[in-house]
Amino acid sequence: EVQLVESGGGLVQPGGSLRLSCTVSGFTFSGYWLSWVRQAPGKGLEWVANIKEDGSEKYYGDPVKGRFTISRDNAKNSLYLQMNSLRDEDMAMYFCAREGVSGSGAFDIWGQGTMVTVSS
């Protein structure tokens, strides 16, 4: 079964750091671009970052550039998001998603998400 499982969310103070993980099973992890997408409570979807199959290219949305770092470990079938200098507006459900439709950029498989709460 194709599955993405996020972990690492929790409560963090403004200015703090958190590292999210996404563990994958059921498909060849190293064969796909992967993204993080977030959703603030009661709000819409916002793309955060993505990473190429071999980790050699990484791209970020403007709100997180310079504060967040996406990475992957193909030997462990795992995707990561290191989040530093967290702000109130970073509070959201964070989903990992596979860009599985070749050349389209569409997200065909999603995890269930991990919640990040930023509060003092």
Add this chain to the structure above:
Amino acid sequence: IVMTQSPATLSVSPGERATLSCRASQNIGRNLAWYQQKPGQAPRLLIYGASTGATGIPARFSGSGSGTDFTLTISSLQSEDCAIYYCHQSNGWPPRYTFGQGTKLEIK
């Protein structure tokens, strides 16, 4: 690229047709996907490439459009189609993906 969806909320009777719109602030070709999200769930891919149905998606869901104007049509609404629908553009390089704000589809 700003994606604008309309209407914000749509109320349709079971068995009727639902038409949801998405407009891009600039030409995105056919680099447009649609997702369905139910409460407490992750989004689910419905349509990619503006008009290609994703695996396992019922035939009543169809997409059309290119350039700046796109449409998601549900031909005969079922009760389980009650959800929020998002469009998503993936045009250009480097990636600067953006989503519409969503259309909430209600059953009348």
